[in-house]
Amino acid sequence: MAANFTRPTDDAPSLLKHDEALTLFHEFGHVLHETLTEAELPRFSGADTEWDFVEAPSQIMENWMWEPEVLSRFARHYQTDDPIPVELVDRLVAVRDQNIALKTLRQAMLGQYDLAMHGGDAPMDADEAWAETVSIGLIPGHPDTHMGASFGHMMHDEYPAGYYGYLWALVYGHDMFSVFEEEGTLNPEVGSRYRNAILAKGGTMDGEQLLRGFLDREPSSEAFLAKVGLGAKD
Ligand SMILES: [Zn+2]
Known part of the structure; x- marks a missing residue:
């Protein structure tokens, strides 16, 4: 894994910010x-799933980065060796959820x-397309700027017309994580089931079939809606 993380200084080692650790878990x-793929053919191995499923096994990992039980295992003060205080994790979670609706709408806007x-096939007027979609995010762009010019994912090798996959796969990721929430976020039996039903299978089956295999029920957007403050479970 290659990443741009905070460098060590003369007085301190590389101290990852929470969002850097989040990236580390995501990419992991x-x-x-x-x-962990057990697919026979490279074409269907590992992350060679449908493109709008590929961010599910990465985004699900981010959930563990908000669990005090997980963080306290390695997130320690570099001088005192004290584990991260639970109150601090609670505050991190509160900040994560602040403006969650706007953050979610922004992802919908970028996908659109x-x-x-x-x-x-027709040539697209970038300004027109931006003007039509920016309202989804509810926050207008700055005058005389064009956000699309810095939207790298849009021109990324495999992402053209696939950015929506982040939000799409987040629904899958949260649905799968709800099983861990119910049965224990550090439950090795669920972890092993997840490994065999999702990670080992790679792209040998459609995403929906993979989900049914792990969930043992129909996939649902309920967990996602709860996370963005729209569900009954929130
Ligand atoms: Zn990713």
């Missing part, structure tokens, strides 16, 4: 997907803009 999810830019 991709690494697990690639390395990406689809507009790559959809159809």
